[in-house]
Amino acid sequence: MGTAERREREKEQRRNDIIDAAEAVFFSKGIANSTMDEIADVSELSKGTLYLYFKNKEDLYLAIILRGLAILQAKFEETLKAHESGIEKTEAIGRAFFEFAKTHPDYFQAMLYFESADLPYDDESGYAAECLSQSNHTFEICARAVQAGIDDGTIRPDLDPMKTAMTLYGVSVGLLQIVSTKGQMIRECHNLNPDELIEYFFELIGNTLRTQIDE
Amino acid sequence: MGTAERREREKEQRRNDIIDAAEAVFFSKGIANSTMDEIADVSELSKGTLYLYFKNKEDLYLAIILRGLAILQAKFEETLKAHESGIEKTEAIGRAFFEFAKTHPDYFQAMLYFESADLPYDDESGYAAECLSQSNHTFEICARAVQAGIDDGTIRPDLDPMKTAMTLYGVSVGLLQIVSTKGQMIRECHNLNPDELIEYFFELIGNTLRTQIDE
DNA sequence: TATATGACTGACCATCAGTCATAATGTTAC
DNA sequence: GTAACATTATGACTGATGGTCAGTCATATA
Numbered sequence: 154m155g156t157a158e159r160r161e162r163e164k165e166q167r168r169n170d171i172i173d174a175a176e177a178v179f180f181s182k183g184i185a186n187s188t189m190d191e192i193a194d195v196s197e198l199s200k201g202t203l204y205l206y207f208k209n210k211e212d213l214y215l216a217i218i219l220r221g222l223a224i225l226q227a228k229f230e231e232t233l234k235a236h237e238s239g240i241e242k243t244e245a246i247g248r249a250f251f252e253f254a255k256t257h258p259d260y261f262q263a264m265l266y267f268e269s270a271d272l273p274y275d276d277e278s279g280y281a282a283e284c285l286s287q288s289n290h291t292f293e294i295c296a297r298a299v300q301a302g303i304d305d306g307t308i309r310p311d312l313d314p315m316k317t318a319m320t321l322y323g324v325s326v327g328l329l330q331i332v333s334t335k336g337q338m339i340r341e342c343h344n345l346n347p348d349e350l351i352e353y354f355f356e357l358i359g360n361t362l363r364t365q366i367d368e
Numbered sequence: 369m370g371t372a373e374r375r376e377r378e379k380e381q382r383r384n385d386i387i388d389a390a391e392a393v394f395f396s397k398g399i400a401n402s403t404m405d406e407i408a409d410v411s412e413l414s415k416g417t418l419y420l421y422f423k424n425k426e427d428l429y430l431a432i433i434l435r436g437l438a439i440l441q442a443k444f445e446e447t448l449k450a451h452e453s454g455i456e457k458t459e460a461i462g463r464a465f466f467e468f469a470k471t472h473p474d475y476f477q478a479m480l481y482f483e484s485a486d487l488p489y490d491d492e493s494g495y496a497a498e499c500l501s502q503s504n505h506t507f508e509i510c511a512r513a514v515q516a517g518i519d520d521g522t523i524r525p526d527l528d529p530m531k532t533a534m535t536l537y538g539v540s541v542g543l544l545q546i547v548s549t550k551g552q553m554i555r556e557c558h559n560l561n562p563d564e565l566i567e568y569f570f571e572l573i574g575n576t577l578r579t580q581i582d583e
Numbered sequence: 584t585a586t587a588t589g590a591c592t593g594a595c596c597a598t599c600a601g602t603c604a605t606a607a608t609g610t611t612a613c
Numbered sequence: 614g615t616a617a618c619a620t621t622a623t624g625a626c627t628g629a630t631g632g633t634c635a636g637t638c639a640t641a642t643a
Contacts, residue, residue, distance in 0.1 A: 156640095156641065156642095160589090160590095163590095164590090167590090183486070188629085188630060188631085189630075189631060189632080190629095190630075190631090198591080198592090199591065199592045199593060200592090200593075200631090200632085201591070201592055201593065201632090201633075201634080202590075202591055202592075204631095204632065204633075205590075205591075209631075209632075210630095210631065210632090265484060266484075268545060268546065268549065269480060269484040269545055269549065270549070271398070271549060272549075274552070274553070285550070285553060288550075289553070289557060313568070315558060315560075316560065316564070316565060316568050317568075317572075319546070319554070319558075319565060320543065320565060320568055320569050320572060322546070323539075323542045323543040323545070323546035323547070323565075324538075324539030324540075324542050324543050324569070325539075325542065326542040326545070326546065327538045327539045327540065327541040327542015327543060327544075327545060328535065328538040328539050328542060329542075330483060330484055330538070330541070330542060330545075331483065331534070331537070331538035331541065332538070334483065334484065334485070334486060334487075335500070335503075337489070338489070338500060338504070339534070342504060343530060343534075345530075345531065349531070350531060350534060350535055350538075353528070353531050353532075353535055354535050354539070357532075357535060357573070357576050358572070358573065358576060360576065361572050361573060361575065361576050371610075371611095375609095375620085379621095382621095403598085403599060403600085404599075404600060404601080405598095405599075405600090408624095413622075413623090414622060414623045414624060415600090415601085415623085415624075416601090416602080416603085416622065416623055416624065417621080417622055417623075419600095419601065419602080420621070420622075424600075424601075425599095425600065425601090
């Protein structure tokens with residue numbers, strides 16, 4: 154009989170329930186101001202139980218980040234299919250990333266934590282290693298877009314797809330981070346709409362990737 | 369009599385001594401794993417005294433960040449003077465930033481915290497507002513370099529100096545952050561030297577800023 | 584019905600940021 | 614010199630919170 158299988162399913166369900174509760178708490182007050190006691194309350198479980206399913210507070214947060222990465226990946230894959238030329242695919246993925254930051258600000262905020270924190274990637278038992286692996290997979294999707302552009306001649310052939318993907322991802326994160334933490338200052342001291350800065354960024358790098366016609 | 373002035377000097381000295389001790393502790397184990405008790409020990413003061421000079425733990429950390437910002441600013445100012453053309457000034461400042469991250473990894477790490485954390489910028493009594501102000505001043509130095517390039521014709525005249533400075537700063541921080549937190553992965557999974565990625569970045573954006581000869 | 588399993592509990596512990604009553608030190612006035 | 618006052622320093626204490634563990638209980642197995 155499938156007792157063990159059922160148990161496994163139920164366990165998976167519990168795990169998801171806990172992540173749901175954790176999202177509600179973490180997203181409403183940030184990781185620093187959230188307590189495991191409150192998450193236990195919201196999930197209607199005891200604090201001890203949380204620790205049966207997750208190593209520690211950070212690990213639970215990383216489980217949320219993994220959800221965010223999955224959403225982002227799906228979006229990227231979809232974007233990759235929806236466009237014809239490689240340069241279009243690449244720019245569309247870039248825009249999809251900024252779009253993601255806007256439509257899923259909570260997941261994006263969590264992902265900024267993932268990008269800036271020093272995590273125990275060597276510990277195989279936690280979520281950090283899995284996050285890193287998925288993050289790598291995300292890079293690969295971006296790299297495929299660049300590769301497509303090189304293949305169809307819309308992107309400079311001298312570019313390295315993986316290097317380009319990682320660089321673009323890194324700089325995008327940085328720009329979004331500055332917009333996210335200093336947005337108010339940008340608006341008030343410089344009378345700039347943060348979105349303008351992002352559009353400006355696209356203009357700046359847009360021509361960098363494209364094949365130069367005049368050579 | 370200069371009693372009050374002497375007092376003020378001594379107080380400033382104490383404050384600096386505390387920051388020195390805090391640097392030793394924070395730099396050796398990161399903000400999360402450092403305790404105010406240990407900083408009190410190292411500074412040979414009681415914990416209570418620390419709180420006479422600094423609002424809280426984060427504020428003490430921000431005082432360190434302010435030192436980092438001062439070093440960076442000095443480096444930028446110096447770089448600005450050391451080069452002739454505007455485009456050279458701008459690229460040199462970019463390289464000076466990456467150089468700073470290498471020669472002062474501890475200050476740079478602290479500055480990454482400043483870039484990613486949500487800080488109480490409205491609280492005038494703490495260091496956060498001062499950090500933001502100095503960070504703004506840093507932008508302005510960069511913007512001066514870009515402006516110089518526009519003026520002397522080495523940088524595209526259609527660029528906005530301040531927007532360009534902020535964008536370049538943001539993307540640089542992002543790239544350095546990814547190199548800093550995922551450097552090992554970049555090395556191991558992709559057989560890349562993180563420095564290559566940074567050089568790649570300069571190549572990518574280099575031509576973006578320069579005045580196009582063929583138009 | 585009796586035994587075994589393992590999910591769950593919540594009281595408990597250790598740590599640590601931040602506070603406050605008290606003490607020590609320095610300054611001024613006489 | 615010393616009394617009165619002001620400033621600075623102390624460290625024991627508190628409250629919050631991440632994490633643990635001995636024990637409970639519902640359910641599955643024999």
